[in-house]
Amino acid sequence: MSRKDFEQCTPLEFTRIVEKHNALEEVRIREGWERTRIEVVSVANLFSKHPVNARKAFPLPWDNDETKEEKTTTQGTSSPERMKEVMAKLNGE
Secondary structure (H helix, E strand, O other): OOHHHHHHOOHHHHHHHHHHHHHHHHHHHHHHHHHHHHHHHHHHHHOOOOOOOHHHHOOOHHHHOOOOOOOOOOOOOOOHHHHHHHHHHHOOO
16 A cells, blocks of 8 residues: 555545455465365374364364354375375376
């Protein structure tokens, strides 16, 4: 925002701009932590006999928000042997 734009803003306009900026920054931060959680749970599932619930294994502060529409869980299990089998298929072996 240029100085001229800032000087021409009303307090309400500036408040709305700051609120929007903060909301976008919050989304960016949450997306990063959600990616990290998925990575951690995916690795945990490689070595687990039972599916690992992402929210229980790696809780985040916003998990209990009522605005959250769906739960993030990782289904299924993988083993090192299964991963080798999948990689062999991908490599055409």
